[in-house]
């Protein structure tokens with residue numbers, strides 16, 4: 001299947017070419033079967049999400065002091081920002097009553113996280129109010145902060161003021177391919193450069209605990225200059241279940257840092273990042289949601305300059321409710337691409 005066909009698998013001036021998507025799905029059916037068989041066996045082994053059993057399952061060391069370990073470490077060999085934010089929110093949530101809901105967090109990533117050692121989370125009970133409760137969390141490695149985070153929780157309160165933007169119109173997740181399915185497709189191309197093949201195989205070996213279905217694969221793999229906006233469906237791998245809304249917010253915090261900063265690079269296929277790291281990350285939670293069910297993640301970058309890029313994200317429940325919003329600024333130092341992409 002040509003890139004153009006893949007690029008057709010998305011909202012195109014508001015029109016969705018479902019036939020192209022179905023055609024793409026048909027062409028990849030055998031690969032999908034293979035992948036879904038292996039995914040099913042993984043699912044059997046790991047009915048509960050690894051985010052629940054490992055990543056967000058902090059060990060209590062003392063009052064308001066926790067230790068978190070790593071699951072997936074990006075190729076940069078610095079800790080994934082979403083993991084640190086998610087774990088910081090878990091630590092903060094442990095010190096507030098069950099009747100409170102996480103409604104926002106604001107973080108600075110002040111040092112790179114070291115994947116060779118665990119992270120300590122120290123919680124300060126900043127204030128307990130009648131409606132709002134604030135916690136400050138310091139994530140520490142080698143005796144120094146790597147992240148500082150303020151998280152705020154609220155009791156459930158009624159509101160006559162209620163509005164939200166409409167959810168973007170996109171194909172449902174059932175009509176789209178997962179990142180793994182797309183990679184299998186690219187790997188089957190006979191003219192694929194050896195270096196690209198190696199890169200894709202490394203991506204495939206990643207044990208990212210979230211499942212992603214890009215709405216437009218061309219945006220995901222930067223096959224041409226695009227507006228700085230991309231959308232994907234995402235959900236935690238494995239089962240989390242209903243009930244613990246704070247935990248779903250922690251998972252959403254983990255997911256929210258995934259592929260967000262890369263949105264800045266979409267208009268510039270002639271450049272690739274030689275250094276990219278998120279500097280800060282804020283998040284607001286709006287309605288209840290299940291992070292183990294498909295949510296649409298809409299990412300856009302309104303500005304870039306001074307080696308930094310600003311990105312904003314919105315997470316939509318598939319019934320159209322706005323579940324969460326986030327904002328992030330990152331540092332991006334780029335270098336020219338010497339060879340065009342052979343994907």
Ligand SMILES: CCC(=O)SCCNC(=O)CCNC(=O)[C@H](O)C(C)(C)COP(=O)(O)OP(=O)(O)OC[C@H]1O[C@@H](n2cnc3c(N)ncnc32)[C@H](O)[C@@H]1OP(=O)(O)O
Pocket residue numbers: 078079080081082109110111112113257258259261276277278279331333
């Ligand atoms: C998916 C996105 C993610 O999850 S990213 C993970 C979460 N975020 C992070 O890990 C970021 C953590 N924060 C940090 O690492 C620091 O705050 C950062 C952003 C690096 C702060 O940068 P800075 O104050 O420049 O630190 P530094 O002096 O230690 O330099 C770090 C490396 O950058 C280089 N650098 C610095 N300035 C320039 C410049 N003007 N032009 C080119 N390079 C520059 C430094 O030389 C240094 O490089 P190196 O590490 O020695 O190779």
